[in-house]
Amino acid sequence: MAHQAQGASAASTAGPSHHPDVDWRAAASSPEFEELTRRRRSFVIPVLGFVFVWYFGFIALAGYAPDFMGERLVEGFTVGYALALSQFVMTWFLGWLYLRKADTVFDPLAKRAAERALEGGELRAGPAAHGGPGPAAHGDPATGSPEVRP
8 A cells, every 4th residue: 555655656746757748848938937936036045145144144253253252141141142043043934934935925826837837738739639649749750650749
């Protein structure tokens, strides 16, 4: 039973060979997919910039401002400790923020892009399904058999 589930999982992630009837270049240039990549990039790049500044700023302060980092906020708890612990808090917060954005924005866009790709692929493969060659079918002159190209 576990072997069947593992096989089903592998089949669902087989990539372009899983849906050979889909025009992957057209799917990648679809408005839905372009919007998805634009929206993800406009979220991820500023967040990565912030993370790098936050992390390397901490490193720079530790190296170049040891007196500031050693200032006590509370007995035994310094600015350096506070900033170091804030790295963990910031990581969890940004992870939560990304998941929230993925649930509300990225996943619906990805679903629409996938539906569009499958609809386009089914339309393209339509005539081939009825016995005739579709626009993606090309004959092999040596054998006479059709060859479907993605």
